[in-house]
Amino acid sequence: MTSLEQVSTLVLVPQVAEAVRCPVIAAGGIADARGLAAAFALGAVGVQVGTVLMATEECEVSPAFKQMMVRARETDTYLEPRGRAGSRMFKGDFTKTALQDLKETKSPTVPDLDLVQTGVGQVTGMIRDVRTVAEVIDSMVGQARKLLPGLISNLS
Ligand SMILES: Cc1cc2nc3c(=O)[nH]c(=O)nc-3n(C[C@H](O)[C@H](O)[C@H](O)COP(=O)(O)O)c2cc1C
Numbered sequence: 001m002t003s004l005e006q007v008s009t010l011v012l013v014p015q016v017a018e019a020v021r022c023p024v025i026a027a028g029g030i031a032d033a034r035g036l037a038a039a040f041a042l043g044a045v046g047v048q049v050g051t052v053l054m055a056t057e058e059c060e061v062s063p064a065f066k067q068m069m070v071r072a073r074e075t076d077t078y079l080e081p082r083g084r085a086g087s088r089m090f091k092g093d094f095t096k097t098a099l100q101d102l103k104e105t106k107s108p109t110v111p112d113l114d115l116v117q118t119g120v121g122q123v124t125g126m127i128r129d130v131r132t133v134a135e136v137i138d139s140m141v142g143q144a145r146k147l148l149p150g151l152i153s154n155l156s
Contacts, residue, residue: 002028002086002087003086004081004086008028009026009028009030009039009042010042013026013039013042013044014042014043018043023045024044024045025044025045025046025047026039026042026048027050029122030049030052030123031052032139032140033139033140033141033142033146033147034147035047036140037148037151040148049136051120051123051127052123052136055070055124055127056130056132056133056136057133061114061118062108062111063108063130064102064107064108064110065110065114067098067102067107068090068094068095069124069127070128070129070130071101072094072124072127073124074123074124074125074126076090076125077090077091077124078091087119088119088120088121089118090115090120095115
């Protein structure tokens with residue numbers, strides 16, 4: 001769930017890390033090595049990813065919904081209020097156009113249940129293809145290992 005205040009990960013995680021005495025796991029908008037590295041810099045010891053793992057071969061969401069994630073930009077979602085929090089979903093306009101296009105390319109249809117129930121993060125805008133879970137995690141961790149040491153040169 002997402003806070004209705006929509007406080008970004010960049011603003012939230014450092015404050016949580018300051019306020020608590022336990023390890024902090026950052027979540028929200030993290031899809032690759034850059035997000036992982038940023039989360040460490042913000043004070044987290046690890047990350048939880050959601051949306052990027054839905055766009056994997058192993059995920060049980062429909063293949064057509066995965067294609068919607070590949071196609072979507074970060075502005076194609078909105079926050080649907082649910083009580084004191086909310087779920088981020090694809091916007092109606094985007095859904096309509098994407099479904100029409102998918103129909104024309106003879107892709108499998110998106111089950112109604114997926115459209116009604118499946119949340120999706122803004123990070124969908126960073127998803128370029130459907131990969132395996134191993135590819136997602138390996139590239140995230142492997143590239144972060146290479147990325148992090150090089151960042152120090154930005155300070156000089
Ligand atoms: C399909 C889906 C269902 C989720 N369901 C819940 C939920 O029931 N409760 C909750 O607190 N967070 C839920 N989340 C949020 C995730 O646990 C995670 O914090 C979030 O997806 C991380 O942000 P990201 O999608 O940008 O990686 C869900 C996320 C997705 C993608």
